Amino acid sequence: xxxxxxxxxxxxxxxxxxxxxxxxxxxxxxxxxxxxxxxxxxxxxxxxxxxxxxxxxxxxxxxxxxxxxxxxxxxxxxxxxxxxxxxxxxxxxxxxxxxxxxxxxxxxxxxxxxxxxxxxxxxxxxxxxxxxxxxxxxxxxxxxxxxxxxxxxxxxxxxxxxxxxxxxxxxxxxxxxxxxxxxxxxxxxxxxxxxxxxxxxxxxxxxxxxxxxxxxxxxxxxxxxxxxxxxxxxxxxxxxxxxxxxxxxxxxxxxxxxxxxxxxxxxxxxxxxxxxxxxxxxxxxxxxxxxxxxxxxxxxxxxxxxxxxxxxxxxxxxxxxxxxxxxxxxx
Numbered sequence: 001x002x003x004x005x006x007x008x009x010x011x012x013x014x015x016x017x018x019x020x021x022x023x024x025x026x027x028x029x030x031x032x033x034x035x036x037x038x039x040x041x042x043x044x045x046x047x048x049x050x051x052x053x054x055x056x057x058x059x060x061x062x063x064x065x066x067x068x069x070x071x072x073x074x075x076x077x078x079x080x081x082x083x084x085x086x087x088x089x090x091x092x093x094x095x096x097x098x099x100x101x102x103x104x105x106x107x108x109x110x111x112x113x114x115x116x117x118x119x120x121x122x123x124x125x126x127x128x129x130x131x132x133x134x135x136x137x138x139x140x141x142x143x144x145x146x147x148x149x150x151x152x153x154x155x156x157x158x159x160x161x162x163x164x165x166x167x168x169x170x171x172x173x174x175x176x177x178x179x180x181x182x183x184x185x186x187x188x189x190x191x192x193x194x195x196x197x198x199x200x201x202x203x204x205x206x207x208x209x210x211x212x213x214x215x216x217x218x219x220x221x222x223x224x225x226x227x228x229x230x231x232x233x234x235x236x237x238x239x240x241x242x243x244x245x246x247x248x249x250x251x252x253x254x255x256x257x258x259x260x261x262x263x264x265x266x267x268x269x270x271x272x273x274x275x276x277x278x279x280x281x282x283x284x285x286x287x288x289x290x291x292x293x294x295x296x297x298x299x300x301x302x303x304x305x306x307x308x309x310x311x312x313x314x315x316x317x318x319x320x321x322x323x324x325x326x327x328x329x330x331x
Contacts (some may be wrong), residue, residue, distance in 0.1 A: 001047030001295055006201025007275050009153055009174035011122070013078050015270060015295045017050030018043045018288075019205055019281035024062040028224030031283045033065060040069035042285055044077060046292045052177075052203070052279045054082035054127055055112055059092045067117040074118055080175075080203075081116065082157060083108040084127035098328065100130035102141035109145050125155035125177055129330030135163050139170035146171070155203075158329040161190040168198050175201040177279075178331070182246060182265050182311070183209030183234075184320050186331065192273065200275075206320075207269050207278035208262055208291075210235070215247050215254075215261040234318030242317040249310045259297045262287075266294035271304055 002015040021027075023036040031039070040051065051070065053062045063081060070077055086099035089111040112121060124145065126138055145151040153174035156167060167173050176195055180187040181204060195202050210229055211217055219240045229235040234243070250261040257264060262280075269278045280291045299307075319326060 001292065003049075004201075004274060004277050006153075006175045006203070006277065007195065008199030009172065009201060011078065011153055011174055011201070013050040013277055014048045015277060016048065016266065016292060017052055017078075017080075017203065017277055017279040018048050019279035020051060020053045020062055020066055021057045022281040022283055024065060025057040026228045027283070028227040030061070033068075035283075036065050037069040039283065039285060039288060040066065041073075043288055043292070044070075044073055046289070048292065049076065050078045050080065050203075050277060050279065052080045052205075053116075054125075055087060055108055055115075056082070056085045056094070056127065059087050059094055060111075060115060063112055063115040067115050071117045078122040079116055079118065080123035080125060080155065080177075081112050081121055082125040082127035082155075083112075084125075084130060084157075098128055098130040098132070100126055100133045100138045100141075102133075102137055102144075105138065105141040106145070109150055113150060120149060121151045123153045123155045123175055124151040125157045125175075126159070127157050128328045129156070129159050129163055135159075135167045136170050139167045139173075143171040157205075158331055160330045161194040163330050164191075164194055164198070164200070168200065173198070173200050175203050177203040177205055179206045179320060180204035180269065180276075181207045181209045181213060182250065182268055182307070183212055183243075183316065185311075191331075195275075196273070202273065202276045204269055204276065204278045207280050208265055212240075212243070213247065213250055213261060213265040215251050218244065218247075231322045232318070232320065233322070234316070234320050236318060239318035245314055246311075246316065249307065249314075253299075253303060253307065257297060257299070257303070259294075260290055262290055263294035263297045264299070266291060267297040267299050268304070268307060270295065271299050
């Protein structure tokens with residue numbers, strides 16, 4: 001697979017990474033451990049080198065799965081994990097709210113290193129901006145971990161432009177991870193310009209709109225009881241009906257290109273900036289193969305213009321997250 005550099009960090013990764021959350025958390029029933037390990041290793045065999053996890057996925061289960069899967073090939077991959085929720089590192093109890101106090105960041109790093117079976121975390125993201133801890137203190141805590149060789153690069157997730165600037169002034173931010181796709185484009189207003197200015201890479205999560213852009217979801221689709229989409233306004237039956245025009249657009253382009261809707265959605269993201277690295281997730285090997293093949297789909301200037309013009313006429317319905325989750329973002 002083609003490689004990309006995340007901004008000015010010098011960190012080289014595959015053009016598409018693998019978001020591992022769904023293997024353990026968020027989308028209904030978790031996969032069996034052996035199947036998860038096989039999928040992660042298949043991704044590596046197909047050229048994926050960036051693997052994304054977090055302590056909160058489980059909690060802890062996803063980091064353990066990734067650590068076991070990547071242990072034999074650790075020196076060939078880039079592992080990204082996250083801190084920021086208030087989770088007891090001994091019991092896994094997830095308390096309400098956020099926690100980015102420097103001493104907690106250190107505890108999370110030490111615990112994540114053990115679960116990931118590694119000596120160093122390649123990208124350590126603040127999962128959500130903690131309003132009770134100045135971002136300068138957060139950046140300083142990660143900077144200390146970098147100096148000790150326990151972390152290589154500092155990242156932010158769902159952070160606003162001002163926060164990114166303040167953090168970057170203390171310690172270079174290598175990557176910012178936020179939601180971005182044809183289904184949610186708010187990053188274009190402020191996030192992308194500041195990242196380009198500062199030389200920071202962008203790692204969009206939910207690049208397939210939590211599955212909506214695959215064309216496999218419509219108003220008749222039902223989700224497992226533990227699937228987070230049951231609580232997402234944008235996935236209400238009414239919203240899915242209202243937003244069907246977006247899926248029709250992606251399908252139309254896909255048919256012309258001899259590709260799938262998911263591949264067009266990922267190719268569109270790759271075409272936006274050379275320092276954008278989407279991290280689609282899946283639990284199915286055939287979907288993994290489909291997503292990886294998106295790196296070979298080239299959208300022409302005409303394709304991109306057609307998509308852009310169509311998007312300008314659409315008003316998508318529904319918030320991307322439940323109200324409580326939206327409050328936790330720094331956007």
